[in-house]
Amino acid sequence: MRHIISVLVENEFGVLARVAGLFSARGFNIESLCVAETLDPTLSIMTIVTTGNEFILEQILKQLNKLINVIKVVDFKDVDYVAREMILVKVAAENEKREEILRLTEIFRGQIVDVSPKTYTIMITGDEEKIRAFLSLLKPFGIKELVRTGPIAISRGDKTIKGKKEKGEENG
Amino acid sequence: MPARTGAQIFVEVLRSEGVDTIFCYPGGATLNITDCLCNCHDIKQIVVRHEQAAVHAADGYARATGKVGVCLVTSGPGATNTVTGIATAYMDSIPIVVFTCQVNTTLIGNDAFQEADIVGITRPCTKHNYLVKDVNDLPRKMKEAFHIARTGRPGPVLVDIPKDVTAAMTDAKIPEKVFIRGYQPNYNPHVGQIKRAMKLLAQSKRPILYTGGGIISSSASSELLKFAELLNIPVTNTLMGLGGFPGTHPLFLGMLGMHGTYAANMAITESDLIIAIGARFDDRATGKFDEFAPKAKIIHIDIDPTSISKSIKVDIPIVGDSKLALRKMIEFYEQEKEDFADYHRSIKEWHEQIEKWKTEYPLTYTRDGSLKPQFVIEKVYEITKGEAIIATEVGQNQMWTAQFYKFIKPRTILTSGGLGTMGYGFPASIGAQVAFPDRLVIDIAGDGSIQMNIQELATAVQFNLPVKVIILNNGYLGMVRQWQELFYGKRYTWSRIYSPDFVKVAQAYGAEGMRITREEEVEDCLRQAFENGKPTFIDVHINPEECVYPMVPAGAALKDMLLV
Ligand SMILES: Cc1ncc(C[n+]2csc(CCOP(=O)(O)OP(=O)(O)O)c2C)c(N)n1
Ligand SMILES: [Mg+2]
Numbered sequence: 001m002r003h004i005i006s007v008l009v010e011n012e013f014g015v016l017a018r019v020a021g022l023f024s025a026r027g028f029n030i031e032s033l034c035v036a037e038t039l040d041p042t043l044s045i046m047t048i049v050t051t052g053n054e055f056i057l058e059q060i061l062k063q064l065n066k067l068i069n070v071i072k073v074v075d076f077k078d079v080d081y082v083a084r085e086m087i088l089v090k091v092a093a094e095n096e097k098r099e100e101i102l103r104l105t106e107i108f109r110g111q112i113v114d115v116s117p118k119t120y121t122i123m124i125t126g127d128e129e130k131i132r133a134f135l136s137l138l139k140p141f142g143i144k145e146l147v148r149t150g151p152i153a154i155s156r157g158d159k160t161i162k163g164k165k166e167k168g169e170e171n172g
Numbered sequence: 173m174p175a176r177t178g179a180q181i182f183v184e185v186l187r188s189e190g191v192d193t194i195f196c197y198p199g200g201a202t203l204n205i206t207d208c209l210c211n212c213h214d215i216k217q218i219v220v221r222h223e224q225a226a227v228h229a230a231d232g233y234a235r236a237t238g239k240v241g242v243c244l245v246t247s248g249p250g251a252t253n254t255v256t257g258i259a260t261a262y263m264d265s266i267p268i269v270v271f272t273c274q275v276n277t278t279l280i281g282n283d284a285f286q287e288a289d290i291v292g293i294t295r296p297c298t299k300h301n302y303l304v305k306d307v308n309d310l311p312r313k314m315k316e317a318f319h320i321a322r323t324g325r326p327g328p329v330l331v332d333i334p335k336d337v338t339a340a341m342t343d344a345k346i347p348e349k350v351f352i353r354g355y356q357p358n359y360n361p362h363v364g365q366i367k368r369a370m371k372l373l374a375q376s377k378r379p380i381l382y383t384g385g386g387i388i389s390s391s392a393s394s395e396l397l398k399f400a401e402l403l404n405i406p407v408t409n410t411l412m413g414l415g416g417f418p419g420t421h422p423l424f425l426g427m428l429g430m431h432g433t434y435a436a437n438m439a440i441t442e443s444d445l446i447i448a449i450g451a452r453f454d455d456r457a458t459g460k461f462d463e464f465a466p467k468a469k470i471i472h473i474d475i476d477p478t479s480i481s482k483s484i485k486v487d488i489p490i491v492g493d494s495k496l497a498l499r500k501m502i503e504f505y506e507q508e509k510e511d512f513a514d515y516h517r518s519i520k521e522w523h524e525q526i527e528k529w530k531t532e533y534p535l536t537y538t539r540d541g542s543l544k545p546q547f548v549i550e551k552v553y554e555i556t557k558g559e560a561i562i563a564t565e566v567g568q569n570q571m572w573t574a575q576f577y578k579f580i581k582p583r584t585i586l587t588s589g590g591l592g593t594m595g596y597g598f599p600a601s602i603g604a605q606v607a608f609p610d611r612l613v614i615d616i617a618g619d620g621s622i623q624m625n626i627q628e629l630a631t632a633v634q635f636n637l638p639v640k641v642i643i644l645n646n647g648y649l650g651m652v653r654q655w656q657e658l659f660y661g662k663r664y665t666w667s668r669i670y671s672p673d674f675v676k677v678a679q680a681y682g683a684e685g686m687r688i689t690r691e692e693e694v695e696d697c698l699r700q701a702f703e704n705g706k707p708t709f710i711d712v713h714i715n716p717e718e719c720v721y722p723m724v725p726a727g728a729a730l731k732d733m734l735l736v
Contacts, residue, residue, distance in 0.1 A: 014303075021296055059482060066476070066477070066478055068299075068300040068320060068354055068355045069354055070354050
């Protein structure tokens with residue numbers, strides 16, 4: 001099972017090492033990890049994609065909560081959320097293929113951000129499925145390089161991560 | 173606030189935390205602080221002979237007193253020498269604060285002389301750690317370190333202080349209160365969960381209490397005793413839980429697990445309800461996870477949510493302080509006594525069964541004229557009546573002590589349960605002796621383990637700490653030999669060890685040395701040693717091939733014990 005987790009942490013030196021160290025020491029997987037400052041510059045949000053069964057997920061959430069520098073952990077399993085990822089992809093684009101790739105990019109509302117005589121570099125954002133679909137259509141043209149951010153996620157509606165229940169409140 | 177140096181702040185914070193003792197070892201980077209402690213006679217400064225021992229001593233001090241143990245060492249090798257001590261305290265949830273000094277902030281990251289990234293190295297074996305880069309942060313970070321070490325599930329915290337920070341001036345105030353937004357441990361158990369637990373208990377016919385170190389750290393032993401007696405529930409302890417319930421009590425089954433008693437392991441296996449309190453289902457206690465307590469529902473009370481359902485799925489999790497939870501359960505029982513009438517009637521059968529197990533296979537050993545370690549430990553118990561503070565090393569010596577010494581009070585056993593650190597016991601007993609100069613403190617050691625920190629004899633002599641070390645000398649790394657005897661065709665590769673003459677070693681350090689080779693000498697010699705007022709080694713030549721029984725082979729189920 002694949003899970004997206006949001007972790008609100010102190011924006012402090014060493015916090016990333018604590019979180020990454022926790023995952024490696026306990027043998028949990030990290031598929032992707034995105035981290036940056038929030039509106040409040042003393043805080044950062046990490047979005048982590050991980051895999052594991054219910055049992056492992058429960059341990060991951062508890063272990064993250066136990067870190068002193070972690071303020072809140074949200075598991076998007078029980079929350080309605082929006083997740084988006086950005087990719088940059090460099091694809092072979094010569095002669096008549098250039099037109100075709102351009103159209104494909106438009107359909108997916110992507111952008112060509114760099115051009116060379118033999119390649120296009122395309123930026124596209126979207127959810128997992130859209131990105132998978134785009135990449136599979138692009139593949140036959142010859143993908144030369146792919147860089148992805150991994151998803152970031154936010155809950156739908158007026159809920160915010162800071163409005164979620166406090167750490168330590170959960171019981172049972 | 174007048175301006176003070178970082179070193180002065182350091183001492184101020186120690187005072188504000190009520191620290192009366194530190195275990196320390198100097199070096200270039202500690203000098204500003206060391207100099208500042210020159211005239212502080214209100215803070216005992218015990219200078220050890222190896223930084224590992226400083227941490228174990230602080231840990232022993234903490235286990236014996238319940239207060240936070242403190243040590244201070246220099247950068248680089250001083251800091252890296254603390255790692256085993258820190259990991260030992262971490263595994264057993266012992267509150268200590270380790271101060272390491274660091275190279276100047278301007279040199280950090282430069283591979284400077286005696287630089288080690290101790291914050292990076294200890295991240296996975298501390299509850300939390302800090303590098304103080306700015307002297308203005310020093311008071312807050314130090315206060316937070318003490319707070320984190322002693323609250324919630326206790327544990328070691330490390331604070332790394334660069335030398336220039338100890339010299340820098342600040343007018344920062346010492347904060348009175350600590351607030352950490354990401355750290356608010358939850359002490360109060362959920363009332364609904366307590367009710368559910370007690371309802372389950374009322375229906376149980378074969379309940380058992382399985383309790384661990386959490387009983388000791390939350391000072392819940394009198395509540396545990398009351399609860400067990402009110403509900404007539406048999407009690408088994410983990411190694412860490414010993415002393416949390418009187419070892420002489422009729423409801424006590426002894427320790428469970430790999431070297432647990434037959435009665436305890438059978439009772440767990442046949443039980444229909446386990447109430448686990450402050451214990452974490454360690455594999456040495458549970459045996460094979462899949463076959464642990466196959467017939468039981470499990471209630472688990474623990475301050476640390478990560479301990480719950482980590483290795484064994486539980487039915488009723490209760491996050492909170494053991495003492496508060498037990499109080500709530502006692503309250504519930506006292507209000508709803510009528511609901512327990514059937515319970516009290518049907519539990520009699522369970523006790524009869526347990527009695528049978530106890531008499532069928534009690535803890536025992538063969539008296540064959542040779543000097544048996546179990547006999548020695550029984551004598552230590554008889555003489556001290558369970559009033560001494562007993563440290564152990566690791567190996568057979570540790571298991572025999574756990575089995576044959578009856579711990580009747582909390583904070584009387586100092587032993588490395590989680591990490592199993594040989595070399596822990598002697599410095600830990602030094603720490604306890606510093607805290608209680610008038611009590612009898614004994615380290616029950618092995619001939620292998622004692623050599624891992626034997627240099628601390630000098631500390632004991634220098635500071636007049638009359639610790640007694642009983643070396644159960646079998647000429648082997650006995651526990652390793654036992655596994656080789658049972659599972660490796662008696663090939664004693666690496667485990668036969670040469671040792672020096674421990675009596676002469678003790679004497680060379682200026683301590684007392686004694687030797688026992690026959691049963692008849694045991695009592696007199698021990699009595700003499702316990703009364704001589706000096707640090708003393710007692711070299712006891714025990715039967716070299718004695719084994720610890722019962723034994724659950726690694727990976728087997730608890731019921732599959734090898735008996736004597
Ligand atoms: C630091 C450390 N190294 C290795 C071990 C593995 N080990 C566990 S018990 C043991 C033998 C201990 O020998 P001794 O102190 O003589 O005790 P005995 O078992 O003979 O009573 C060893 C080597 C350990 N627990 N700790
Ligand atoms: Mg030995």
